[in-house]
Amino acid sequence: MRISEVARRAGVTAKTVRYYETLGLISPARLANGYRDYSEQDARMVREARALNRLGIPVEGTRPFLDCLAGGRDHADDCPSSLAGYRAAIDDLTVRIEALTARRATLTRHLRDAAYRNSHAARPGEEEDLVDDDDPRRLPLGLPVPEDDGAADHLTGLTLPALDLPSTAGGSVALHTPGPRRTVVYCYPLTGRPDTDVPEGWDAIPGARGCTAQACDFRDHHDDLVAAGAARVLGLSSQDTAYQREVTERLRLPFPMLSDTGHRLARLIGLPTFEAAGATLYKRITLIIRDGVIEHVFYPIFPPNEHAGQVLRWLHDNPA
Template sequence: MSNLYELPADLPVPEDDGAADHLPGRRAPHVELLGTAGESVALDALGSGRSVIYIYPLTGRPDGDLPQGWNDIPGARGCTTEACDFRDHHGELVAAGAVRVFGLSSQDDEYQREVVERLHLPFAMLSDLGLRLADELNLPTFEADGMTLYRRLTLIIRNGVIEHVFYPVFPPNEHAQQVLAWLRENPADR
């Protein structure tokens, strides 16, 4: 069992392999995902303004083990700390122009609800069990313990178009602050 709230000091840093270079400027696909409040969220119909969707591999639980070798996979470890960073900076993200913030993984909706409750998240998590968004946008994934999981990345969607992509994301426990800095440096009224 690992402490999910602290990152090991020697985590391998993910390298930019170009797997997200094709995303800026693309329209958000018509993919509807179940949110933790029971709502269906259509990514191509998020409305006006900026939506921040941070995509991550999987959130561990305090009573469970992470996949074997998890700390050795560049970019895998840190989903709980990333969620906490988005929680802690949620108000600032909204003040800087994020109309909506979502977390997204391939974990099921029940699992996601537990994460929202345990971590006291002020935003919804989205469940993409079938990796439909990965198929529609050719998003990067990896294999661990027989599971196909998302590589960590963040989409900024504005008025139905992918405006900006953060990839690779590191360190995950400071990523909301990276998004916040970008939102402040790139106001939507430009």
């Protein structure tokens, strides 16, 4: 058999076959004219060496397996020396994995340190400590404006069903519970984190960008909203509570976030959602709730970094 045929059967190049031969892994016979004559066994040896090498075993480390085949065994790993080769390869991978894991942990720590170093979100009166480019309340110019698609037309006057949602303050919150004052619930897609990228194309989705800016706006207007008749201000998204708790602590929000990972509220009352990066997210919408009934709806919302002021003006214009 010629070298080209061996290479074809083994799925390698002729150069690889010659390399294995120089290492002594295969020893083709010689014809009378001096040409090499490769056998079926040589082709199998090359295939085995290639397969083992692709598993991470160095080419030199395949020798015990090939010797096992050369000794007449049916499988390359029928010999004790082959099992030792497996163990050596596993030990080598374990060392490399541990080293890579430690390196990854160090890089992750550096990323978080660098990302959060300038992510301080100031309270009112602390703006002088912020660099404009680092202010989470600023939004890029040219963001697409969401249009009213009618997805919230049915919500005003709707009685909320019984539903408890986990809160970053601990326990759960029942939105349907009647009370003498209003509850402001603003639903948002997701808040970004300094060490985590938002979904690809996020800024091109109308109404998607601006969750952190909106949270800061509600934070800065919180006391005014309460004074204007809001008993509670609550954020709501489909992120889990642990994710939301990082945001409330980093932005120092004076109100809790509610987690609806299963989109239960969307199913029960038909809140609008959209898809991004394989996830279902809430569209930006704000509900004014009074005595368990949705009294007023803000939808669509733009710009999100000025929305709390819009809610405040409505509360002033519509005293309970």
